Amino acid sequence: MPVILRPSQALRLWQQVCLSEVRGAMPDLTERQMAILLTIYLDPPPHTVRGLAEKLNVTKPVITRALDTMSGLKFVKRHRDASDRRNVLVRRTVEGALFVERFGDVVVARAAELSL
Template sequence: MPLPGTPDELMALLHETVAALVRRDGPDLTTRQLGVFLRVYVYAAPHTGHDLALALNLPDGAVSDALDQLCGAVLVRREANALDARSVLVQRTVKGAALIREIRQIMREAISLPPAG
């Protein structure tokens, strides 16, 4: 999905977004946790841990560790997979949906800022 803007403009947007996230009162997500979280919220469900690992090109264990932290922060939840007892489905939560709305708002505000420099 192509995005408007130059790489420098997109980098500035990423910086403003991450800076706002680290200043906010809430869970301090690692880059990996944020990547897993965004994959769950930006792309259509269903998501299994293994599917997330494949999509992000990460080991299953790394995704499982990230999911442990995200579940602990109540940003996602695991649910039994009725179609495959060996896997779990990763579900969105109300708290996670609120964080996505907050990230979108941060990005909207960053887009409207005058260029730095």
């Protein structure tokens, strides 16, 4: 069940969502942070720094820093892997789930408003 979307609708949707986020007072995540957060909440665990770095095609420090920031926001939690202590497993939080859920609702609402 692909979603059918014309380019003008896609652009208008993106604009409306960006405007909603910019106008609102929500914490301002960068595109990379957003990609990481959504991957953690949509793709099946476990999530490691290395795995995320490979999936996003960025270096490991990028992931570490993004996790620092999003840990500060309580959107994710770090957890040492017991079976291999070198690994850090990234886990979801209630606050992060709420943020992601709210964001999805914003996209759905703006999509429903499209008319063209």
